[in-house]
Amino acid sequence: MDLNAPRIIQEEMKHAGERVTPVFNDLSTDAAEQKPTEIESMCMSCHQMGTTRLLLIQVPFFKELIVGSFECSHCGLKDSEITSAGKIQEKGVKLVLQVSSIADLNRQIVKSDRSTIKIPYVDLEISSKKGGFTTIEGTVNTVCEDLIRAQELNAPQDQEYAAKIKEFISQLKKLLLVHEPFQFIVEDPTGNSHIENLKAPSVDPLLHVLYFARTKQQDEDLGLTHSSDTVGPDQAHLSETPMAGEPGVEPIDISDEVLQFPSNCTLCNAPCETNMKTVNIPRFKQVIIMAMVCDNCGYRDNEVKSGSGIAEKGHKLTLHIKDSIDLSRDILKSDTASCTIPELDFHLAHGSLGGRFTTVEGLISNMRDQLKDTAFTFTGGDSAEPSHHQKMTELCVKLDDIISAKMLDVHIVLDDPAGNSYLQDIYEPEVDPCLSVEVYERTEEQNDDLGLFGMNTSSTDAPLS
Structure with missing residues (x-):
């Protein structure tokens, strides 16, 4: 394979905003939409010049892929490779x-x-x-x-x-x-x-x-910058421009402002803008909402992060859905929370879907869409059991029934060891008969997953000079 391939991919992404079509096209049988990039490269067998073909496609579950092939007309050597072009996860x-x-x-x-x-x-x-x-x-x-x-x-x-x-x-x-x-x-x-x-x-x-x-x-x-490579405390005040929080500089209030920063669309990788705003949820805490809309492909996405760190104890929220009003409750699911619907024997592990600030109906819709986009990939292969595909189909039908209020009397459980999830209490200040909140001590394994063990706080404990 050609060593210049990553550079060519970067050039393709660099000019993505100038294109009408996305960099990564959907997998299609239409030859007009699937034109590979051809470049000359040296054969590692006979050292003559061969041809490398690169195709950027998007398929379910894998998301973005780089399909590469090499062929040498001199010695007949052939090679092929599939490389993931998706983003590297946080962990x-x-x-x-x-x-x-x-x-x-x-x-x-x-x-x-x-x-x-x-x-x-x-x-x-x-x-x-x-x-x-x-x-x-x-x-x-x-x-x-x-x-x-x-x-x-x-x-x-x-x-x-x-x-x-x-x-x-x-x-x-x-x-x-x-x-x-x-x-x-x-x-x-x-x-x-x-x-x-x-x-x-x-x-x-x-x-x-x-x-x-x-x-x-x-x-x-992986080509990522490590936290220890950032500017140290002894270099933090070398900037000639005064920073907010320094002596003599008043703090900046950004609570009423919508901040923007450049990013790339997670679907087509075209350049776009991400909006970010801090929001105070009544009787809960401050959160950071980030939203992105891609002008190139129309993809929309949003994510919620906690703005107040990890709580002292974990929270387990259980909602009994009795009627359609419960589906309209606001819900904040952090990226550390798992979600369970016991009546369907359904469990969504922590980290899935990321952080979401939506309604109960919206969260269940997100879970259904996630099943259709990812789980069905595993149930559609040659080695997959037909019963698995049927089970997934039946589950999606039941989730649709809950969304449309045809199936009620079910529970949705949010278990968040970081304590950063929220469910709206519509009976406040009275006791909500459908909502229960359990506060519990985290296990050592949960503390380890949250990165609370072995945390080095020496730089933050040191006095500022």
Whole structure:
């Protein structure tokens, strides 16, 4: 593949605002819409000039993809690669699956080109160089095929090494029989890898999803700036322009202002403006609302962040939906909150949907749309079970029934360990018979997920000079 490909992609994105069509087109069979970019590049086999083709497409679940292929007319070498062009998530993800049956081998997985796959049972670790969409069985078979080729190449020179490879291949093939349970781990610092949940939308007891903060080295490998690389406290006042909060400078009140800053559309990647405003919710706290509208493709998005940090204790809000009035209640779901509808056996993990300030009806609509956009991708492959697709369809129908008030007498539960979620009390100052609020102490695991363990506050505790 051509090393200049990233530069060409950047140039395409740079001029995205000058185009009528988005940089990443929807996946289509129309040849007129799917014209790849062709560039000359050197063949790594014969060192003659070949042709690299790059196609920027958008597909469900993967969002943006860069599909690249190389072909050399001199030696016949061909290569292809799929790279995710989506944004890097705020945290990395570690997926731990306990493979205990043949059905688990058919689970579909999405792995980014930065992910690492581990199978501790056979002491196997694979660092992915290409992103892909495959299954557990497909991953193991691919490793076996690569090892067989390595065995054939090394057999004439090193018989002992070839024998060890053969023995290891037999161990991998035994895994596919699942005589004993084993762990299949995908660790991805970009947060863009996934393993199919066979119990969706319920919690899968065999699949554990852990989010982690990236190390400095991982941020540098991804081309991100680490927090320790920012200006230190001894350099904070080197600017010649007085800053708000410094001695002799009055603080700036931005509560009534709408701030704007440049960003890129998450759908077509065209340049756009994001609006940001602080809002005080009565009897709750201050929040920051960010909204974006893309003039190029018309995509709209909004997100809510807490403006007052993490509460001392976690909050669990339970609303009993008895009539259509309850669907119109205001609701603030922070990005640290999980959402559950027990009657549907539906659970939305924390981090899903991000922060949202909407109504109960709007939140349920967002959850339904999320299911249609992402979960159906896993239920539409060749290895997917038809019953999974039917289960998802039935769940979406039930969510539609709740939205239209055809299905009532259900509960919606917001569990937020950071205490930054809110549900409107429409009976105030009287006691709301449909709303209950539980305040609880966080577990050590929840504190760790919120980054409260090992937090370095030495720079903020130091007196200002």
